Amino acid sequence: MLPLEQVKRPVASGFTVVRSEFMFPLSDDFENKYVRIYDGYVLSENDKIIEVGKYTAEIGERILKLSPLKIIGAKDNTIPMLKGILIPGFVKCHGHDHESPLIGLNKEAQLVEWLDKCVNPFTGFINEKQEELVAKYGVSPHLITYRKARLDDLTFGITSAMTHHCNHNKYHVHEIAQANIEAGTKMVIAVGAQDRFYDKRILDSPEVAVKRMDDYFELLKNAPRTKVVPGPDQCFSNGPELLKALKKWAVEHDTLIHIHSSEEPGTTKWFIETFKQTPVEYFESIGFLGPRSVLAHQVNCTEHDLEILQKTGAKVAHNPLANTILSSGMPPVRKMVEMGIPLAISTDGSGSADNQNMIAAARLTCQYFRGLDKKYLFKADQLIERITRIPAEIIELKAGRLQVGYFADYVIFDTSRANMTPTHIENFVENLIWAAAGNEVKYVVSCGVELVSDYKIVGTTFCPEENLKQLEVLTNDFLAFRKVSKEISDTGKRGAE
Template sequence: MKNVSLPRPATRYTVVRAEFLIPVSDHHGRQSRIHDGYVLTEGSTITEAGPFSEEIRARIISQCGSDLTVVGGRGSEGKEIPMLRAAILPGFVKAHGHDHESPIIGVAKDCPLTEWLDEAVNLFTGFMNEDRAILEEKFGKSPNLVTYLKARVDDIWYGITTNMVHHCNHNKYRVEEIVTANLMAGTKMIVAVGSQDRNYDDRILDIPHNVAVERLDNYLAQFGGSERTWIIPGPDQFFSNGPDILKALKKWSRDHGTLIHIHSSEEPNTTKWFRETYGMTPIQYADSIGFLDENTILAHQVNNTDEDLEIIRRTGAKVVHNPLANTILGSGMPPVPRMMEMGIPVAISTDGSGSADFQNIICAARLASEYQKAVLKDAHVLPAHQVLEMITAIPAEFLRLNTGQIAPGRDADLVVLDISKPNMTPSYLENIVENIIWAADGSEARWVMANGVMVKDDNVLTTLDLDQILSEVQELAELFIEYKKKARKISGTGAHKE
């Protein structure tokens, strides 16, 4: 991997003051709302957060002097830290996604998961491998890096500063590029490296299964020391991984003290097919081989039996709900309120842009709540502040990272939402969280700080070349559409048989 210059804060100290501070923290109280609040950071760490006052203004100006950046710009003397018409929140935390999918937005729509995987995801990632030499010459870099940089743009644009990327199918060979993209962007990333040895595109099967373990060893040796980047096992699906490979990867996870991440029971036809083929549900299968525990993170878990839910509760496994993709692909929706009542931890995420169409995580939180309110005919379930926790503090706890809350000692990951827009007016202390969840359209993320660096400053990305990235992704997508017209048809993923 070429040397990547990691973004650093422009000054030692940064302060942001806004009309509202929503810390979502144990320090202030998870549901606290502060009028005229501020956050002071030093380097990559939050040092102060709470109600603003004239005494605090004077002390910060005296203490920090010229080594201070004021978000939104300094005011006049005596008003050097102006109050923004904005709300400060923790940077959003995405506990499940795929960074290769931006170029396939709108491809193979109105079809179920496994058909979409074969006709969009597997075809696209295969295209980048088959035409790699041509694409590298055209772009002057790996085509995978083109897609991964666009994914960093997508996350930052919507205020996501931390992400667990499920690096599946052909992407499992391209970890250098995803680490490079993360370092360039200045975000945090856990890379869950994929594997499969059955019921999948035969070009990428890990046979014998020790191939997948050796791959993890190599990646850990290469990238384990990279800042703000972690390597863990991420077998793609229970249907695509047999017991030997899953046991080996779980052992690797335990030996290295890491999480392990996998898709589970996402689509009804494939879940039904799995049960008919193997005589048990995916969760029963996982339990039978000792795969599930408190360090296992399950993506989706849409289609469940009562026994499945009890197994998840008993083992301490965690669930990441992806309502945007689940609805678009017709997969169904998990019983989130019931899961939470049982004590199953649940976070909300976006999934990849190919299935979710964008990374608007506020929209994902809103849809998760709206669906459950409607289907249960109960307006009380999943209120605004609860789903806000499910995209900040709770997924940060899943990922075991020092983020997702605004409090002294936490990582300096913030999103500052502009509430001066028509859709956010009126906003006041009693309705600000509700407005963020029910009224925001995602474009309100005007300032975004990751690890103390203002990666989006007054709607301008500072660590990535937006124009170049958008141009390259547009061209890559158009080349793929031409390739798709003549490519061989892929089938065989899970229940997608032809």
């Protein structure tokens, strides 16, 4: 494997400016963080924003004297007002980069069956056949998968993510870090662990799990915009001593800690019957929860669970696409928000959600509760905040807003599409939520580097076209393998029987 310090990465040098017909900065640089700006601009130097506001001719004249200067969408030496909506790059608070080859597979299944028949067989396949697949493709199959996940994110305007690197993938942090560096995105890698009720090939002891975290922390200490935190997979697969050890590591290393919680109803029910407490009660009883604990899903809640979350300051990553597709249900989002529990909207992995469409995830959240109790959950501007500024705060990145001193991460949504017409100052935020398909992402800039230009991914240091071809062949190889491989039944409740 290539040492991470030798991995080529896109780097901004000099100044970059973008100007758009509409801008929604979500910034503290303005009196109202929900301000809507007609003819807005962002100027960055290297990877950070140095100016943001309403464009004027005088500002343009001054900026054009800067050198070197990159002008987004320019056809000549002018700063064009692009026909679009300029917003912060999306921040994904929970996802899995190993799922991108599994899009569309086993959608009739609920979560546990889907894990048994898709996710765990695939990760087992690329581990068992590692040497054979490397010889065939000339590159690690894990790297192929993780690179494709970076393309998934960029397609939908995601510039930062916390990736839950579970089960077999916990042995392949080097490859996912390489993919993130090559793509020019930012990533918090939550490294999985488990010591019970799971695939016996990957069970840990607390000592082994802590040693793995130490090794990865050392590996990534100089990796650009990539850091590691503990990410034990599930409550049922992690006993108290392992969780305590990983929480202690997180405190000592000043990091977040991330885990799935109360996702699937059958497994949650089994856990309560077996251990006589809910997953949240279990976490609280061993001192796992706190303001830097991030729980993914938290679908199946009791009133007492919510009180514990409120008291401890634990945060929730809500994943409506995966939760509905896999029949897990929907968490009490309205109650969480009313109680002040920090909550971001995310997508989960491409296999469980089928895509990384952050607009679709935000829209579904609002639609569901509007249909359920006939009241709006969030206004459109608040929904955009739940997929930009709030998740950035949760995963502790200076991103998610167009603000001086923050990473120069932004997306321009194309408003020339028929479904986005008419768009004007009064309705452009609403159009993003209710009219956009989510793939009108015409430009993406991350850390000052243009990664998507006129819908084409241009900034990665690996070849997107080659990666997509490799992934198609890899997926076909997996499907052939799955037909003759032994069925897996070690996930969740089934692993305990």
